[in-house]
Amino acid sequence: MSAVTTASQHHRKAAIGAGASGALMLAPAVFVLLVWSVVPLVLTLWYSFQNYNLVDPTLHGFAGVNNYWYLLSDPDFLQSLLNTAILVIGVLVISVGGGTLLAVLYDQEFVGRGVARVLVISPFFVMPTVSALLWKNLMLHPIYGVYSWMMRAVGLTPIDWLQRFPMLTVMMIVAWEWLPFAVLILLTAVQSLDAEQKEAALLDGAGPVARFFHIVLPHLSRAIAVVVMIETIYLLTIFAEIMVTTAGGPGVASTNLAYLIYSRALLQFDVGGASAGGVIAIVIANIAAAFLVRAVARHLEV
Template sequence: MRHRASGRTVGGMRSFLLQAPAVSLLLLWMLVPLCMTLWFSFQRYNLLNPFISGFAGVDNYTYLLTDPALWTAMGNTLLLVGWVLAITVVGGTLLAVLFQQEFFGRGIARLLVIAPFFVMPTVSALIWKNMMMHPVNGVLAWLFNLFGFQAVDWFSSLPLTSIILIVSWEWLPFALLILLTAIQSLDDDQVEAARMDGAGPIAIFWFITLPHLKRAISVVIMIEMIFLLTIFAEIFVTTSGGPGLASTNLAYLIYIRALLDFDVGGASAGGVIAIVLANIVAIFLIRTVARHLET
């Protein structure tokens, strides 16, 4: 008994020593930036004026929380995340059902529909800005003129809607890929039995396919929401947060505070607020996904 206990102790110590470098590097990678952000959030630190320095207490947080720009940015962030999730989950589910069917050229069609996910966000934003949504030379302007409608200046009149469309185009292939993989594990015998009992396509989708995709949909929502909270490149390339603050989300507001206003303390306080918001969302999503995985 003593030898076995000693063996477990030595094995556990050896395993700990092997894992220690990777765990230590991961902790440093996470804790050092977090601690620096917390430190600067309580400091007066302006890059243009080095004489503005010293301990600020909660002044940076008070200024941000009483600034209407913060609440506008948070509202835009929630709208952006909510609409993109709705579009990608609903569209991804319907496309997954469609691409599960047999038709000529299905392999090529799957490849083409998944391709946008591998395009860099900056390139996607440039494509939509200069080729699709341009009010004079864009494809959408040509279609509007073709049917007798007036072309829309998307980034001036509908800036947040434009960002939502661009980001949805980028993330729809991801949702499709996950949901298509999940739908392929659906038992064909169950579907055939439902058809023999007289169930139509809508009933099969609602009572068999959709419950089967519940876990995959939860995973898609969790992963997408984590990334959608930090959308930046699409806004920077197309609208620069404007007009005014119409398309400014929380990530872009932090960029404005840090690199345009040169207020490192205020930007760090915004970063801490963003971290708290992201963790609240992550905890809620993890519990929701875990609940679905248990059922």
């Protein structure tokens, strides 16, 4: 397979003739991406060592590591790190675990399968602010929400979910958005599994469980790696869902790193402190990316 690809690449090169024109066509895209990724990064780093508050012009100058020190010793910061971890890990477990099971389920033939699949992947196409408000108001509102009505109908007292279990509830809302993404990707991958392979295993007398673990799961490994990578990128900086449901509260109970940085920057106007948080967010994302990209890059056809 890879030998064929390489051969055709050489062929392409020889046939059309590489040269300066290739670099010239590539240059604009590379240039804007370079500017986009380097300039803000350098500025964030620079601000993070400055005393800089938008509403207090008397405060300025080099701050050393004060912004970092102030942030790292703030209990809110530790809480936000914990919440970020809960959100990323919780949603990954739900979406990858559930997504794998649902992909296998919707790979089976049944009446109306096509429609059922479309319904399942739909939440992924709903914009985050709509998803959040749908759940906050129509579903979970303690008085008018459908779920509250159902709880009353079976004799339970409705719970104000976003007040009582803010982080768990935000996690469920985000999982509702990202589980469909996992199903979409993993279902596509399951369907590319050779029918003959499945049949051969069936004839060999492999049970459904053995078939799942020995054939389906290994086949899915690359798609799962891709899902984990892409979801991690997005989940590390979930923002809109928190902003419109809990505004990070009560207190800081549902504040993740992204929301903390936002509130430092645009609610408290503390550019220095927010930038220190930004640098930490970038470092965390890069640590995650270093592992994930390496795992996935092997699978990309380049």
